[in-house]
Amino acid sequence: MTFLNQLTELAPAELAARLDEFAVSARDDRDGSGYLDAQRALYLLSVARWQPAWESIVPSADETDVVVASLRLSRSWHQAETDRVLGAMELPSIGEFGEWLDDRCRAHASGPQHPLFDFLENQATEEQLREFVFQETPFDVHFGDLVAALIPGVYGAAKLELAHNFWDEMGNGDIARTHRQLRLDMMSAVGIDTDAHVSGLDRFWVEELELANMYLGSSTDRTLMAQGLGMLLATEHVVPGRIDRQIKGWLRVGYGLEQLEYLTEHVTVDVAHAAGWLNEVIKPTLAAHPECLPDIVAGVERRLAGSLRVCDVALKTLTSVA
Numbered sequence: 001m002t003f004l005n006q007l008t009e010l011a012p013a014e015l016a017a018r019l020d021e022f023a024v025s026a027r028d029d030r031d032g033s034g035y036l037d038a039q040r041a042l043y044l045l046s047v048a049r050w051q052p053a054w055e056s057i058v059p060s061a062d063e064t065d066v067v068v069a070s071l072r073l074s075r076s077w078h079q080a081e082t083d084r085v086l087g088a089m090e091l092p093s094i095g096e097f098g099e100w101l102d103d104r105c106r107a108h109a110s111g112p113q114h115p116l117f118d119f120l121e122n123q124a125t126e127e128q129l130r131e132f133v134f135q136e137t138p139f140d141v142h143f144g145d146l147v148a149a150l151i152p153g154v155y156g157a158a159k160l161e162l163a164h165n166f167w168d169e170m171g172n173g174d175i176a177r178t179h180r181q182l183r184l185d186m187m188s189a190v191g192i193d194t195d196a197h198v199s200g201l202d203r204f205w206v207e208e209l210e211l212a213n214m215y216l217g218s219s220t221d222r223t224l225m226a227q228g229l230g231m232l233l234a235t236e237h238v239v240p241g242r243i244d245r246q247i248k249g250w251l252r253v254g255y256g257l258e259q260l261e262y263l264t265e266h267v268t269v270d271v272a273h274a275a276g277w278l279n280e281v282i283k284p285t286l287a288a289h290p291e292c293l294p295d296i297v298a299g300v301e302r303r304l305a306g307s308l309r310v311c312d313v314a315l316k317t318l319t320s321v322a
Helices: 003-008 012-028 033-050 064-086 097-107 115-122 126-135 143-150 157-169 179-190 206-220 222-252 261-288 290-320
Strands: none
Touching: 003 033, 012 033, 012 064, 033 064, 033 206, 064 206, 064 222, 064 290, 097 222, 097 261, 097 290, 115 126, 115 222, 115 290, 126 179, 126 222, 126 290, 143 157, 143 179, 143 206, 143 222, 157 179, 157 261, 179 261, 206 222, 206 290, 222 261, 222 290, 261 290
């Protein structure tokens, strides 16, 4: 029985009780078996709430007890992770933030210099490249919704930047070129089911679910919004170089650029978004609300650390079956 089936068979009160059990594992037992179930539950319930009630993959996701328990689970995990990253670092000043960000992202071990990307570019088989794309699905297919969820309540230049980012996600009005559709088209071209973000749940590495849950939680829980801004800022800074190396790997095994438009689109558009996000969203937010600095930094740090965990497990797993 799949984890999704297990979850949907529970009555709302039973599901809420299970989520409270998962909250303990998410906070206190990162290496325990309950931690993976906690991440799977967080992810499924977040996805279920993106959907209209009549299409929800977890029919009880919007029941009051389940909503409250899932919020407790989410906040328990996010707080533990925030304490972990902030407890080990010295914060930059607001004036130093831009320079700190550039240095941090450029030098971080999760960047395109990670051995994973050398492997994907020069050695990986088609099947290994396919598995990496599959594993990145939980985050990638929801990116447009993540951006959209941040827009309410933000105004001025920041709202325009968010809207511009979202409009790019929407293919600038061309349905066929929306980034989600380009992602689904690429998945079809390389042999991945287009419903893999749900049907493939039990195959996803816990590190990939963590990464998706960072964004799903911080984009919808307004108490975590500043972290969400930091996460997206880091994403726009580090993604282009990593994607360029993946493209070279796919070309090496015989695919053409027309099948890789999702990837080629992000090599250029994310560079522009990185500058806009910093100058139009982050800096004005810090100027008006300096108290947001710790959470924005935590978002950057959590994104980089989470990405490094993905890179490490990807290299270890993919090369073990080489």
